[in-house]
Amino acid sequence: MSKRRRYWLMKSEPDAFSIDDLERVGTEPWNGVRNYQARNFMRDGMQVGDGVLFYHSNTKPPGIVGTATVASHAYPDETQFDPSSHYHDPKATREEPRWFLVDVAFERKLSRIITLDEIKSHADELGDEFALIRRGNRLSVFPVSAAHYKFLLSLE
DNA sequence: GCCAACGTTGGC
């Protein structure tokens, strides 16, 4: 069993939850993910202490704005059980939860945004396997290699 | 606000 730190990129729309919000609250349950692949990364791949690139999506400009750490193992997303929640899933039960999340803890804000444009300008170094700049990528949670994590932060 | 690129759903 490897204890080696893994790295991830997690997207959030700043209107809904920004890096400043995370700084304010310190730790946040990453609720509302309703994509199976993203869920599987959180449920099966994440370990406490893993590094997270915090990305602002659907804003101008989109880009990496900070870092965070995985602060819990995966557990059921409470919002799936709440009929009044936007994220309610009528097919989920407490016996068989469908959606899982981890807690994410604030680490730091970057001194500046590493914009999507800038990341794209380094496509040659990052290569095709970097999911963020692959065509049509909509995943909100995905793994980043240690080398890519280091490279992206070196752009700061 | 538009729309491409998906993922999901449900009829068959």
Next chain:
DNA sequence: GCCAACGTTGGC
């Protein structure tokens, strides 16, 4: 199991 219809994401 196929696939059309629909909903969502997220850059632009």
